[in-house]
Amino acid sequence: MTNEQAATLRAQWIGQQLRAMREGARLTLKDVGDFINRNASTVSRMESGIIPPRVPEVLAYLDLCGVDDPRRRDDLKTMAQDAWQKGWWDGFSANVAGSLIDWIWLESRATEIRSFQASVIPGLLQTRAYAEALIRAWDDAATDEEVARYVEVRMQRQRRLEQPDPVRFSTVIDEGALRRVVGGPEVMRAQLAQLRTVASWSNVEVMILPASAGAHACPDGTFDVFRMRRPYAPTGCVSTAVGAVVVEGERADSLHQRYDRLRRAALRNGAVQRFLFDLEARLE
Template identity: 35%
Template sequence: MTAAQPSHERRPIQRYLEHSRSGPTALRIVLGTQLRKLREASGVSTKVAAETIRGSHAKISRLELGRVGFKERDVADLLTLYGITDPDERADFLALARQATAPGWWHQYSDVLAPWFETHLGLEESASVIRTYQNQYVPGLLQTEEYARAVTQLGNPRASEQEIERRVRLRIARQEILHQSDPPRLWVVLDEAVLRRPIGGPGVMRAQLRRLIEMTQLPHITLQIAPFSLGGVAAAGGPVTILRFQEPDLPDVVYLEQLTSALYLDKRDDVDNYLSVMDRLSAEAERPVATLPFLVNMLDELDARQG
């Protein structure tokens, strides 16, 4: 891509500025990818690019991977270096840089938010499809407040009551993406063990089952149960989440959460392996039409035991 190309052929940024679902995390990745493409097309080395913005090779790498925010001055200097002189195109890039550095809605919870999880929230709000397998807990996007509180207390035994409540509020706020005008498609495969584990006690589980029944009525949510009768399942190693995006510059991302950290995988081979696992899980689990009677039966069992 050079300055000699027609302006209308090299203004790929506009669609991202207009996309309602693109949050700052996704936009950082998009902007970094576009800047990398411009650098490579202009034949500029990372060393020269780094010197231009008074930084290091590592800084250019982090910028192009979308792992850090952008200063408008740096973006402007790089555009000049790469031969981008069209005023409208430069304005698009600078507008994208401003949006990419805007604080996300979760910024208000920074006192209880781990940096590694912040990335997940940013990707989650921009995803068009979220596929997840869970074998420990109901996924956060589908938890009731009481269930979320019980899970949070288990995972943070030394936290104060105030901190627990802040974490619960954050989890409930995440769920707003499922109720917006253009929600992502959520496809969940849930191990039966999750539903049998009495998190918070019978009352909490009863309310949680009712919530799952309610959410499965929404057209953009698919819930499958992997029953005990399956024996081992394809993803027995642990929970897996795969996020897919409408933006062509955003690759699918595999999210693997650990106790105090997380892995984000976006290399094609890694993603393909996990997509294969997820496809096998979906094929092995009960069909979605069986989910409602399964949940209703479990709810009846709980009621009978309490009766």
Template identity: 50%
Template sequence: MAVRKGSTLRAQWLGKQLRELRESAKLTLKDAGDYIQRDPSSLSRMEQGITPMRVPDVLTLLNLYGVSDARLRDGLERLSRDIWQKNWWDGYSDVFTGRIIDHAWLESRAQRLRSYDAMVVPGLLQTRRYAEAVIGAADPHKPKERIARWAEFRLHRQRVLSGDCPLRLSVILDEAVFYRAVGGPEVLRDQLGHLVDLAQCSTISIRVLPFRAGVGASPEGPFTIFDMPDPYPDVAYIETRAGALYVEGDEAAGFAHAYASLDETALAPDESVAFIRNAAEQTI
């Protein structure tokens, strides 16, 4: 689903789950609205994710709908608190749209992230200079101060890769990524060295998809899969010029199958590290 303007993925997920629970309880919008002292149109906007739902209303509705599963209740309560809780990315809300804030939130909640990239190194693995070069290339007219702000945000996102419970990250990179001189040879060489260092981490897997593998399982381009804990659905993310697209359920499963096919044809981890080292040495 495309995230609505003014809404967040979190609010849409919560609203969708509560709508399904209400319908399962065979209650109308008026029934539920009267119970929490909201008119039906207000509750409808909440279920659509247009208006964020407050935690007391969520807990009251869960009681009305007869939800006794502790895991589901805890998950939905946490999701409702996430909608309102301030976090580090709120310091960038004056610069970024909701789609990238949603992306950072997904990274903070995911159990594992899998991605396939064919053009550039993904943001979670970028050095500052490489990030600034990618951001600047996307919008050559962006002021240097704004580029620096974007790069700072991207580096802050990388904190999910460290700490007590780091995100498990599996990345497949097309061979072309290692020869595309983003920012010039020196920037690329430093970036490739950074990848070699990151590949030593037990929670990070970096694999190379060689040219000989052919067109691969994703000729449409890059994608990211977020493996989420309950009650969140697993999500596939695709970046487009028209905005971010998030898909769930069977559609997300299709991306998981594509990733599995790419994984079968990618170089082994040790071979990939050797390939990246060699590419760095050839960068002049």
């Protein structure tokens, strides 16, 4: 269990906070270890995110470092609780959900997600058949059982859009992604119809970047930006062929700025509905 927790982004985040707090107080690893009844090696592993700290350990850190600001203490307590948070994803095996754990957790904590997609429809808006076709193309060695589990993870993620307090989801989809027929005409027709439906939801905004827009703000690929609940700052995830790169601070802000530029160049509202309906009608 500890090793699985060690890989999480949230464990690394709180570890960074603990280290900065200790160094700011000019304390050694041994100083902290003696105070919380841990050896220096264990304290180092907590600060590296290898061992997520428990709430009592975080509170002890705060006491030792002389941090008495109630807001700061509440923030770090929340981060410690999140480091051990369990969710629906725990029901899936590590090889199915493991690489997505950080992404899923960011979605669970976000109040708003902004997504630019250049080659596929966003995972949160995919139909089951479309998702299955993508996954089979992505991993042609996966068994039918593995594919079914991958698809189920994607379908579970979509519940975040329909919860009582749903996340706000805004996406700009490149026209090329919509013209790429995934899974055959029937699957693609159903996917386009699904997009038209969700585009009418109050918490979902679907936009299309037309080919006529020419060069645009993000020619290098796709990304998602998450506006997070306190105590977390905005976070971005840039998709690559070997996984997502997580960015924070100014780099996340730059993704928001790129998204704003893409949004200004995109079709919206009725123009999106007409575009999707026309594409759907042309499929044979």
